[in-house]
Amino acid sequence: MLKNAKQSNSKTFVLRMKREQQKRSFFGGLPPPKRVVLFFFALIILGAVLLSLPAAQNRPISFFDALFTSVSAVCVTGLSTVSMADTFSLFGRVVILVLFQTGGLGIMAISTMVALMLGKRIMLQERIMIKESFNVDTMEGIVRITRNLILFALGLETLGALVLTWRFLPYYGWLSALGQGFFHSVSAFCNAGFNLFADGFSAVIMDPLTSITLMLLIIAGGLGVTVIAALSRYLTRKAKHLSLHAKLVLTVSACLLVGGFLVAFLGEFNNPATFGGKSLGEKILSGAFFSVSARSAGFNMVDTYHLNSFTQFFLIFLMFVGASPGSTGSGIKTTTLGVLAAVAFCIFTGRSQVAVFGRSIGAETIYKALAILLLAIFWLMAAVFLLLITEKLPIGPVLFEVVAALSNAGISEGITPGLSIAGKVIVMITMFVGRLGTLLIGYVFANLIQPKGIHYPEEKIIIG
Numbered sequence: 001m002l003k004n005a006k007q008s009n010s011k012t013f014v015l016r017m018k019r020e021q022q023k024r025s026f027f028g029g030l031p032p033p034k035r036v037v038l039f040f041f042a043l044i045i046l047g048a049v050l051l052s053l054p055a056a057q058n059r060p061i062s063f064f065d066a067l068f069t070s071v072s073a074v075c076v077t078g079l080s081t082v083s084m085a086d087t088f089s090l091f092g093r094v095v096i097l098v099l100f101q102t103g104g105l106g107i108m109a110i111s112t113m114v115a116l117m118l119g120k121r122i123m124l125q126e127r128i129m130i131k132e133s134f135n136v137d138t139m140e141g142i143v144r145i146t147r148n149l150i151l152f153a154l155g156l157e158t159l160g161a162l163v164l165t166w167r168f169l170p171y172y173g174w175l176s177a178l179g180q181g182f183f184h185s186v187s188a189f190c191n192a193g194f195n196l197f198a199d200g201f202s203a204v205i206m207d208p209l210t211s212i213t214l215m216l217l218i219i220a221g222g223l224g225v226t227v228i229a230a231l232s233r234y235l236t237r238k239a240k241h242l243s244l245h246a247k248l249v250l251t252v253s254a255c256l257l258v259g260g261f262l263v264a265f266l267g268e269f270n271n272p273a274t275f276g277g278k279s280l281g282e283k284i285l286s287g288a289f290f291s292v293s294a295r296s297a298g299f300n301m302v303d304t305y306h307l308n309s310f311t312q313f314f315l316i317f318l319m320f321v322g323a324s325p326g327s328t329g330s331g332i333k334t335t336t337l338g339v340l341a342a343v344a345f346c347i348f349t350g351r352s353q354v355a356v357f358g359r360s361i362g363a364e365t366i367y368k369a370l371a372i373l374l375l376a377i378f379w380l381m382a383a384v385f386l387l388l389i390t391e392k393l394p395i396g397p398v399l400f401e402v403v404a405a406l407s408n409a410g411i412s413e414g415i416t417p418g419l420s421i422a423g424k425v426i427v428m429i430t431m432f433v434g435r436l437g438t439l440l441i442g443y444v445f446a447n448l449i450q451p452k453g454i455h456y457p458e459e460k461i462i463i464g
Helices: 002-024 032-051 063-074 090-105 107-117 124-134 142-168 174-189 208-223 225-235 244-267 280-294 309-321 334-349 363-390 395-406 421-436 438-449
Strands: none
Touching: 032 063, 032 090, 032 421, 063 090, 063 421, 090 142, 090 174, 142 174, 142 208, 142 225, 174 208, 208 225, 208 244, 208 280, 225 244, 244 280, 244 309, 244 334, 280 309, 309 334, 309 395, 334 363, 363 395, 363 421, 395 421
């Protein structure tokens, strides 16, 4: 009896502590993955309401167009059903900037910074939620890393904005140049793809300082919070070696950047509709900007419709891979590609252990990479199939649009405004899934279907 009473008191104490933690929690008591989904959804609805106000518009648009713009901004995609250059007022542009700044850095990162400023304690559930939001594997120092990330991002965005403002001054007044500078600096770092130029960046990208500034912002935003932190510790000699994660991200990112440049530079060298009429220096700059922007930022430098077919195909691959975990970009991520390449190499060479840079990769990481790839392919095929039903369009532009939405790259062949209501809904859902990640969405739904803790007998299946 005494033992049962002690167990009962212990359970009561645990339950009371959990309830007390939820009351003190800054973010509420729902499970972390579901809260991330709901918070993103709530931010989208709030953004749509604000963008539908007359004060946010230079010309009237429907609530549906405001909703699409809000989804695209929060999911840092850049696809739009209306012209950004002349549709939204100053207030509307500020709303869009705040939406993709919050969506890019992460709702949990912003909320954590607000909580720290208000003197709130970040509880265990919030730390788990931040970890889920950044898609990292450890909570060690997560609050400190989040704070440093915010400060780093704001500092880099401000520096980039000042450089861009200086370059825009010959074409705009002080206030307009400053607004353009901050908008495009934040858009670049967040890999959002939004721009306020009627013809994209083709009019300004040939300025080396402007293009290099934008490229550096895109690369920094696409590396990811853990890589930035690891590089900072390594460069300041607080750490003797880079982590395996950082090495893999930097290696895969470098390979994709070089590969994208070579395909764009060589493939479009004599194409009169893209790079053909430019000087050698302009072609090099255009190829570099194409490669950097393609994976997640989505700034249009040339009309993608006029790209050669093999360049378009490689662009789809770059968009599908995307940026790195914990970054402002999306896609299946560079580490997923790196891990799967290591698995393939291991199989082809007959090795018993999957290893990279002298370190082995665990089975859980491999399973996660395979799950991300399969879920992304499944969603991609489903979205393309549905769009082919709802839209009277060839498969090429539809595939391009879906990959751009799923990877949140935002590069389009111009079919977005002409999609039907059903088609736009499919694209919006795809952007939402792409931003949160197919693994997180799959986790939320899988828990409703398959209970945990069940073990089945093993049996072999012939593969290949």
